[in-house]
Amino acid sequence: MEFDSYADLDSPVQAWDPRFKLSAGFLLILVCASLSKAPSLAAAGLGALVLITLSRLPLLFVLRMLKAPIVLLALMLPLLVLTAGGQALWSWRFLHLYRNGLILAARIAAKSLTVILLFIGFFGTVRLNTAFQTLERLKVPSTLLAILLFTYRYIYLYLEDMRKLLSAARLRGYNLQRGLRHIGTSSGILVTLLLRSYEQSERVAAAMRLRGFDGSFRGIARFHRSPADLLAVALTAVWICLLLWLELR
Amino acid sequence: MHISEGVLNSPVIIGGYAVSAGLTALALKRVRPGEIPKIAVMGAAFFVSSLLHFKVGITSVHLTLTGLVGIVLGTPAVLALLAGLFFQAVMFQHGGLSTLGVNTVIFAVPALLAYLAYSGLGPLAGKRHSLRALIAGGVSALAVLVGAALVLLVLRLSGEELTGIGFLFSVAHGVLSLLEGAVTFIVVRQILKVKPEMITAGFMPRRQGRSRG
Numbered sequence A: 001m002e003f004d005s006y007a008d009l010d011s012p013v014q015a016w017d018p019r020f021k022l023s024a025g026f027l028l029i030l031v032c033a034s035l036s037k038a039p040s041l042a043a044a045g046l047g048a049l050v051l052i053t054l055s056r057l058p059l060l061f062v063l064r065m066l067k068a069p070i071v072l073l074a075l076m077l078p079l080l081v082l083t084a085g086g087q088a089l090w091s092w093r094f095l096h097l098y099r100n101g102l103i104l105a106a107r108i109a110a111k112s113l114t115v116i117l118l119f120i121g122f123f124g125t126v127r128l129n130t131a132f133q134t135l136e137r138l139k140v141p142s143t144l145l146a147i148l149l150f151t152y153r154y155i156y157l158y159l160e161d162m163r164k165l166l167s168a169a170r171l172r173g174y175n176l177q178r179g180l181r182h183i184g185t186s187s188g189i190l191v192t193l194l195l196r197s198y199e200q201s202e203r204v205a206a207a208m209r210l211r212g213f214d215g216s217f218r219g220i221a222r223f224h225r226s227p228a229d230l231l232a233v234a235l236t237a238v239w240i241c242l243l244l245w246l247e248l249r
Numbered sequence B: 001m002h003i004s005e006g007v008l009n010s011p012v013i014i015g016g017y018a019v020s021a022g023l024t025a026l027a028l029k030r031v032r033p034g035e036i037p038k039i040a041v042m043g044a045a046f047f048v049s050s051l052l053h054f055k056v057g058i059t060s061v062h063l064t065l066t067g068l069v070g071i072v073l074g075t076p077a078v079l080a081l082l083a084g085l086f087f088q089a090v091m092f093q094h095g096g097l098s099t100l101g102v103n104t105v106i107f108a109v110p111a112l113l114a115y116l117a118y119s120g121l122g123p124l125a126g127k128r129h130s131l132r133a134l135i136a137g138g139v140s141a142l143a144v145l146v147g148a149a150l151v152l153l154v155l156r157l158s159g160e161e162l163t164g165i166g167f168l169f170s171v172a173h174g175v176l177s178l179l180e181g182a183v184t185f186i187v188v189r190q191i192l193k194v195k196p197e198m199i200t201a202g203f204m205p206r207r208q209g210r211s212r213g
Helices: A018-033 A038-055 A057-084 A101-123 A127-139 A141-169 A176-210 A227-247 B010-030 B033-049 B064-072 B078-092 B099-124 B130-156 B158-196 B204-213
Strands: A090-094 A094-099 B052-057 B059-062
Touching: A018 A101, A018 A127, A018 B010, A018 B158, A038 A101, A038 A227, A038 B064, A057 A094, A057 A101, A057 B158, A090 A101, A090 B099, A090 B158, A094 A101, A101 B158, A127 A141, A141 B010, A141 B033, A176 B033, A176 B158, B010 B078, B010 B099, B010 B130, B033 B064, B033 B078, B064 B078, B064 B099, B064 B130, B064 B158, B078 B099, B099 B130, B130 B158
Parallel strands: none
Antiparallel strands: A090 A094, B052 B059
């Protein structure tokens, strides 16, 4: 399932003009990533949940998007609790459970999930190609956007190539479980993929030159600003001010 | 080598964006329109290649390939890595938007250093492919260590409590650097045999004179 699978749902968040939505979302994400106090983090988390609810994104989709970050947090945070230093709440031989670590782990977990929910809510509700065209309107360099678009196009192609190469290697007895013993085979797969991509990159570059590609990015999306878009920006601005007040008071 | 969302404090997040903006601007200056598809296609291939896992002990690790990206792409590696990190955040929720700047620095600086080191040392090996590959492997292994040191630095700047976990992370990457060096050695040696212009002449035409052995 792709990140922008539900970008066309009928909801106020999806209907928000991407130029305003992505700008406001980016600012709100940076503010939320800077919070450290419990009241402001709780409010930010609540706000993120409201955004997800308003966007009508299916719960299963949101949970699937959260799966990888939760697994990473589950691996990282216990280590943090055991290595943070300071006052120990519990000790056994060389193991110490630190109070600072527990507080920091809770803060990181809350902040991380909030920011990822906001990312899904703001950026997962815009088609990726529309997002690139929005970024062009927001004066992001066109060379960078063209590279992003080309990369997006070829990632899926090479994921499929990699899957085929691995299948072929497995049929010949390659086994990931034997790890380092097959380092030569794994490196061979990388070489094949890189050589193919290098040759393809030359063909693509030549084809693009023939079509008159000059590095500029020309979006065809039309954006319409409505009073509701400006109201949503104003609400986000008020929300950011409230979060900062809770953080700094 | 990603830093997850929620770990960094605001000065580090802002600093990361400022430095990555500088690196991106530098790389954009060096890119000509005809090179855009090449950078993107190779960037996508490196992105997919880095997903290949190796079983090590009870766990499995995946390569970063920062050194190899730097050696093949040169300065535009910054753009390929930025694109890769952006799509990792979008497709797999690894890293994230607030940490995109810092993660770009953590990946791009080792890639650029690897490029500079290989550009300087590679020609010394002349046409001896194995020696050239050995230099590339060594440079890539060091690039992983530089990345790990940068992770430790940004974690330390984000809070004293994160130093311990940063140190554990660095030790784990010491092991990864050996694997990365070995894979880069094999990959570069094979590429030098069948498509030497991909590495000996450098990916970008502008670098032909400098890195030819």
